[in-house]
Amino acid sequence: MNRAPVVPADWPAPAGVHAFTTLRQGAGFSAAPFDTFNLGNKYAADGDDPAVVTRNRAQLVELAGLPSLPHWLKQVHGIDVLRVDAPADPEAAEPVADALVTSTPGVVLAILTADCLPVVFAAKDGREVAAAHAGWPGLSRGMLEATLNAMRTPAVDVVAWIGPAAGPARYEVGKDVFDVFVSHDAGAAACFAPTRQDHWLADLPALARRRLVARGMVPADIHGGDLCTISEPARFFSHRRDGRSGRIATLAWMQP
Structure with a gap:
């Protein structure tokens, strides 16, 4: 039984696939x-x-009853994806990457966020899972597409869940962010709501969905994206809201 304070992934997960995002309260010592x-x-x-x-x-x-130690990463807002086929070595240095993929049951993938998008992927047949960290820099450069490319499962046979992230009612960005997305995809302008001169509220989950569908995923297979880290200080860390902030974690694995 999972006794950790978490938000379970709300998606039609294949049998034996587990995913959740942790909460900031209810455990811990910080x-x-x-x-x-x-x-x-x-x-x-x-x-x-x-x-x-x-x-x-x-x-x-301990509280989540994980089958092995999670693979943690030093995340750098890049687009590198690491495939892991064995449980994490507690003595090994954490590698630099922003996404993980595995086909090995019992291997636990972990992504840290505090406003960026955590996105979990699973093959519909339950034989592969992945987890990606995508803030706007990584999202705009193709982090989610790179994760799908690293999977052995065709995109049309993948289901995804977008976990808690900065929501479209609270995440204001400038012209640099607007331009980098719209220059790649003119239709991405629909994911931005103007607020003041050269500023917009950005809908990161909607931008992620556009890119996943363009890469070949079925729209109905993309779930989540409705939990805002900025709006819920009692449940989630938020770098945008607080400046100095902790990190929540999104984990995924296949039952061994």
């Missing part, structure tokens, strides 16, 4: 402003105590 279940930010100069983050991660494994 002090403010990382209170209390901070699972990341341990390498940042203004981050949490690394020993406390390690303790929080160990508690996650």
Whole structure:
């Protein structure tokens, strides 16, 4: 039984596929402003105590009943995808990448966010899962497409869940962000609502859906995207809202 404070993925997951996003409260040992279940930010100069983050991660494994230690990444807003075929080695350095994919049951994938999109993928036959971190820089450069490319399952046979992220009613961006998406896809302008001169509210989940469909996914197979990290301070960390912030984690695995 999963006793960790989490939001379960709301999607038609194949049998044996598990996914969720953690909440900021209900477990953990971190002090403010990382209170209390901070699972990341341990390498940042203004981050949490690394020993406390390690303790929080160990508690996650216990409370969630994970089949193995999660694969954690040093995320850099890039588009690199790492395939992993064995449980994480606790002595190994965390690799630099922004997405993970596996076809091995019992291997746990973990993505850290605090406003960026966490997106989980699963083959409809339950034989492969992936998890991606996509803030606007990675999303605009093709992070989600790169994740689908790294999977052995055709995009039309994949189902996805978009976890908690900065929502379209709260996430204001400037002309640089608007231009980078619209220059790639003129129709992406529909995902931006003007607020003031050269500023828009950006709908990151809608932008993600456009890109996933363009890459070959069936629109009805893309779920989630309705939970806003900025709007719910009691449940989620948000870098945009708070500045110094902890990280929630989105995990996915196939039952061994």
